[in-house]
Amino acid sequence: MPRGMEACASLCGAGSSRGCRCRCRQQCQGPAEAAVAYGKPAPAAAEKHVEAVEAARCCAESGEIASPMPPPHCSLRDLPVEMLVEIFAWLPGTDLPSLALACTKFHHILHIDRIWRRRCREEYGFSENSQNLEMIGMSYREVYAKLLHPYRHILGLWQLDTEDYRTLLNVAVDGLCITGWTYGPSLNTHVDGPLQFQPSFRIRLTERKSAVVECMEGRHSRPHSRHVQIQKDRLTLQCDKTGHRKDLTARLRQERALVLSLTLGLEDRYQYDCLAYRRLYLPPSHPEDLIRPGLFQGNYDAFGLKIVMLSFHGKYARVTKITGDTIRMLEIHLMRRIQLPDGEFFRNFNELSRVVQEIDEQVIREQQQQQQENGTEESQGHGWQSPAQPSVGESGAAALEEQPVPFVLPVGMRTRDQNYPRTCRMCFYGVDTVTLPGLAYWERFPGVFILFDENHFGFIWLKVKYFILYGRVQNTFQNVEAPSPQAFLEML
Template sequence: MHCWRDAQAFPQHHVGGPIHFKPWFRIRLTERKSAALECMAGLLGRPHSGHMQIQKDRLTVQCKRTDLRTDSPTRLRGERGRVQEDGQQYDCLTYRRLYLPPPRHPDDLMGPGLFHRKYNAFGPTTVMPSFHGKCARVTRLMGIGTKALEIHLLRRIQLRDGEIFRNFDELSRVVQEIDEQVTPEQQQQQEDGTEESEGHGWQSPAQPSVGESGAAAAEEQPVPFGLPVGMRSSDQNYPRTCRMCFYGVDIDPFAYPRHCCPGVFILFDEDHFGFIWPEEKYFFWYGRVQDTFQNVEAPSPQAFLEMLKDIQSSFIF
């Protein structure tokens, strides 16, 4: 019997560590009959029959149970829907193949992997960083929160021995000044259709990052880190030192004009990063997921980029 596990969002006390899983459906193999799919979702938790359709890079599970919507964990690349067949209502869950970024390039700020953060009673949010020339992306895969962060690797913010974090007004001023430079540039690139060629779009992650290298990040001496007075955070157990900061934006890349909220991306170390959102006076941070995954290499850089675009376009909240 083969059992597929689904990422289940449980409340956690610490960022990092493994992802918690629960069985979502299983495939039962018998000697006399062909393989049968059993759905294990719902409030009652009893296995019940379902139907599976397999297409390229995705599979869809259909179930007639009606209590699934009241027990709806956030799924790693899962989408919920309903279909009508023969007068019956079916719950549908569509799963899409997830690729991790290519092997680390020396210029990348951190190695490939998944990261998650504590998010109050709804459990952690899982994201995936990737590097694309002049910018880096942090794409949400599971949970509630930002759809994506775009980090401008050429817009580094000087730490000043951590002094920048002790004055919220000064931090906001620095972010605002950079934003006033970047926003007109990107608007012009969008109008000219040159955004991708300039390094702010979905470029291949195979090319080296332009700017600070991973080696430089490792050599940077840590400086004290603390949140400015009045800054909120759902998790106060964040690292107390950091290595680098960059201008970044919380974006909805498929809105037009693109909706962006500027902020500060903070690299703590190889396994932790954070983002300060001055407009809302809010800070959130992520720790590396310690699980290991097999067979997650993308067949090509283009396949990885297409997956990222597909993830972005599928989110509705």
């Protein structure tokens, strides 16, 4: 029997076939299967010859030449080994151990490394050379079972969960290891430059083929042991060495230009040998968004670039600060667009301030009225918490079609980025809310959100006459998709 016809007959005997052009599924089922499918009790003894005849008829209708003596019984185990290897390689790796318990043949087939090589590549992006694995006596099945699968929940982006100084951790598959990379702000990098990461820890397989976690930081000889505790959206790293505290003090002095007097009591408040992180998801993208959301970086001060996240929430957009020592949330009101007749509009600072102040007063009145109607005590400037709805402002397509107008900073405006775009597409009213670490005090700064292009936006703080430019982070990250829109909102 030709291989194609044999495969078709085998699948038909199981009750389904992609290649068979049956008039209905019942034609490819035996009496027992058809009875179960329609909720009828199966007969006591299935008629094997009827199943074989039905399988042969399916093959004939699909263009194959049926054998005059079809096999009395067809099952998945009758397929050639090469075909089973190809089928099993498409199944999720978590389903393969159960499949290995089905029979001895499947058990032996699932030791073929080609199956696990595809699982490692497609599920985790693992692309190590098979010759390198052979040299160290390792198989793809062992890499999957002892490294990738047990530590799959650690992959992705994490934010240091502390009020003192937050940073970014990216955990990714790196060759034969899983490496955690810590973001380090650069003092001399433009907003369009790549993020700078340093290795923090790694998870690797030893010669005994057991995974170990090694710390890549500290003044002590490295690498040394480090402990990892993984929960649902929490990650805790604990090191046996305590020299990290002094290292962190030096690092903060360098990155934030801290004087020695500010380090008093730092070792008691910031236990660097035990760090807790929270899961960080990237925002989902929708066609109505002005630009593609994601991570951006900008120069807030003289202490290096800071990372923010741009996300869209119906009538509002939000810019959330990810790294740094202050908690900031910039809310953009997409329904309150500031029209730009020409570039001269920005040159007149007093006129720009008057327009923004009028909008700000109107927003405060509307929020106070809404709070009174709802009987709540919500803080001002948090409209993004309203239920997400389709954007009623300009769509992403309209933003791209918008004709750019000249842009120039008002006279007397301070900025750390003189190399900003000289044209922009849209402007909106926005409010930046700043909260100092450890304090309940917060302050709001109304201003102008400026959309330059797909990869750049800016904000003008009118009260302090300061402008900051944001550039899209060009680095790509894996395992950063939120499992649901609600999970992303809860993260924020």
